[in-house]
Amino acid sequence: MIDIVIVNWNSGLQIKRCIHSLIIHEQEDLAHIVVLDNASTDGSTTALESLTNVKVRYSATNLGFGAACNLGAKSGNSPYILFLNPDTRLERNSLSVPLKFMEQPENSTVGVCGIQLVDEQSKVSRTCARLPTLGRFVSSALGVNKLPGLSGSGIHMSDWDHDTSREVDHVMGAFYLVRRELFEQVGGFDERFFVYLEDVDLSKVVKDAGFSIWYLTEANAFHAGGGASRQVKAHRLFYSLRSRLLYAFKHFPQWKAWCLLAVTNLLEPLTRTIWCLLRRDFAGVKYTWAAYRMLWRSMGHILRGDGRYNP
Template identity: 30%
Template structure:
């Protein structure tokens, strides 16, 4: 149910007042953070914002909060959790913004950041999308830029070698952890937790792949964007605080399975269909290693509270492993 409540351009031209930015927030059981997110948007007073919240059948007071406190927000109430991509696509069929800003409900936009993102897209015709710097609540860097997945990056991720050598350009290539994230940079793809998209690019590239319930839909869209000749940029002057994975924090096993399911779909779509046995062998080896390490950690832990945590980790990896069979 829908409730409608390469010529040179000067850098950062003044934003046009009649340009509309459609902001899309997909929410699930994060009422307090969603309220903070919506409040942070109210500081963008120079912009014409068309704000949409899609609630994926939350069990909390999210829907009532939006109705009572943010009457200007367009609200879509789903009767079931349809996932991120499908929820975004529902709005894309209805909104009419010149720019589309995807933002997670557990994110807070720093003042003037949306304006900086729009200004950048207006200044750079080749740019199809731009991502802000994403920070944790303690203001430490959240790695949100990536290279496109391949067999090598999957091995580095599954083996945890990227964590052992984060500053290495080779071992840290997927998460780009070798880079300080303090400079403007063209990137392969950025997290959909905060991403500004030009409408011309969206019209050419198409909507998100709603077969990806959650995760990798941003990777897939940016890859299709790159294939069409558009560029994705990272703009550190724009900042977003992201609490990260709050909707999925109580179901880590399901989150792991969703990550893998969507990642496998990406690989099958983009040239790795005949190499899936290699990719799955790499993932399974990595999960088996984590199961063994988690079991040993549980065995060697004597604190009751910590033992419960170690057992949960073990159970999550084991369930993700069994899901493959």
């Protein structure tokens, strides 16, 4: 059985459609659906309160994704937890296939499982990622991975068409099925990551604990992508940059973390500006520098490792 945890923040109709797809397709494998509302202001969870098998919990403040997931996970006790984005919609076999895969004795050391996600054009999204290294972070920071033939130099596995099942370093947190015992063993999500890379960090910890991560193409689900973060572009970039540095100072040798900090603060603002100008994206230039002003104000929090500065 599976407990599904959905973190909601102003997702509008998306979360209603997500819950509807769960109720229609996957009742047999479901124990509980837990919706943790992160101080939304759009009333998106109001209509869910009357639904059976759906627990809606409210936070007075926005806890961030990882902290909200941890809180939601405590509301159930099933052997598996599925962390699911509100901008997803499941299909008939979205739960049964990965659950059957995880239950097979030969897969007892598979800690996390993800499935194929398709976008609004029914195109398979390239959602898996490699665990970050200094080189991969720098490639993404400087836009090297955008150059022809170098798409595989970054973190995201955009150079792979995602048409076969295989072991990977990381599956996207939009559909992240994990064994509860393992999740609790490693302490859940690191709550210093307000949003972004908390799922990558957990995948790193899961693999360090001796478990593998699998991506399955035998099942799929719809994922819109971007979700509520589309609403706050400058903040989205800020949180992404901050999480990158938090990850580096947590997992990299100190000299590599400081190298990445230098690249992120001194070179990346310029390269991002150049890429925006080449696309004539003048709004993007504005968002870039707004994000970096927030990042520079939060640098003390990042270096102390607390990660909780919220502009």
